Amino acid sequence: MRSLGSWLSEHDIPAICGVDTRAITKMIRESGTVLGSINVRGCADEPLVDPMKQNLVAEVSTKTIRYFGVGQLPRIVVIDCGIKSNIIRYLVNVQKVEAIVVPYNYDLASNPDALVYDGVFLSNGPGDPSMVTETIASVKWAINRPVGEAKPVFGICLGNQLMALAVGAKTFKMRYGNRSANQPCIDMRTGRCYITPQNHGYAVDADSLPEDWKTFFLNANDFTNEGIIHASKPLFAVIKC
Numbered sequence: 001m002r003s004l005g006s007w008l009s010e011h012d013i014p015a016i017c018g019v020d021t022r023a024i025t026k027m028i029r030e031s032g033t034v035l036g037s038i039n040v041r042g043c044a045d046e047p048l049v050d051p052m053k054q055n056l057v058a059e060v061s062t063k064t065i066r067y068f069g070v071g072q073l074p075r076i077v078v079i080d081c082g083i084k085s086n087i088i089r090y091l092v093n094v095q096k097v098e099a100i101v102v103p104y105n106y107d108l109a110s111n112p113d114a115l116v117y118d119g120v121f122l123s124n125g126p127g128d129p130s131m132v133t134e135t136i137a138s139v140k141w142a143i144n145r146p147v148g149e150a151k152p153v154f155g156i157c158l159g160n161q162l163m164a165l166a167v168g169a170k171t172f173k174m175r176y177g178n179r180s181a182n183q184p185c186i187d188m189r190t191g192r193c194y195i196t197p198q199n200h201g202y203a204v205d206a207d208s209l210p211e212d213w214k215t216f217f218l219n220a221n222d223f224t225n226e227g228i229i230h231a232s233k234p235l236f237a238v239i240k241c
Contacts, residue, residue, distance in 0.1 A: 052173070054127065057104050057125045057135070065103075067099070068098070068101065069092035069097060071098065075098040077108070078100060078101045079104060079138065079159075081122065081125030082158070083125070084123075104134060120151055122139065122153070123159055130165060137166075139162055140166040140167075153235045154235075163237045164205075164237075167209070169205060170204075174224070179198065179200075179201075180197070182197075183198045184221060185219055185220065185239070197240065204225040217240070
């Protein structure tokens with residue numbers, strides 16, 4: 001009987017073994033999220049690159065405007081910060097909206113393509129939200145429109161953090177992040193707890209929210225903010241995605 005190692009080698013499939021994953025887990029528990037690399041014998045060491053120092057949203061966002069569900073109503077401008085394809089499918093096929101997906105740096109204030117829309121959706125995405133300054137500026141403009149001109153704004157995951165920054169709140173890097181399929185979130189309106197999938201390393205500092213904003217959802221494990229909502233306007237966001 002052939003060994004797995006010989007089969008992998010024959011087919012040029014890389015694999016690793018002999019890694020003490022428990023030792024790595026202990027290191028992360030003590031130090032929090034850390035950079036790391038896997039070095040293969042015979043290969044030169046590559047310098048570590050800290051992705052949190054890069055604008056990752058700029059790398060994953062669409063470069064052109066894309067239209068989905070054309071002709072459906074309402075029309076929603078979707079700011080793509082790294083959106084999941086399934087979110088677009090849900091908006092178009094389940095909610096029956098027209099999704100106008102724009103790059104993260106599309107300027108809603110000047111609206112160079114003269115987009116006609118009924119609301120704004122802020123997508124999920126990677127990295128440090130404070131680096132996504134163009135999106136923050138557009139969101140700030142959108143949520144501060146005069147009465148009669150304002151549109152509903154909804155965010156999810158990174159969109160929650162971007163909306164918080166747009167209203168003047170702060171975000172922070174979490175020690176470990178919430179990364180699992182069973183994060184309990186409490187709806188602060190009803191007290192009901194939902195089990196949600198999450199994958200984020202930054203969170204909103206709820207204490208920094210302005211007076212007319214409040215926590216929408218709260219993580220029952222670490223009590224971090226999982227969503228924000230305006231007291232009277234149709235502006236809200238959640239983390240779970």
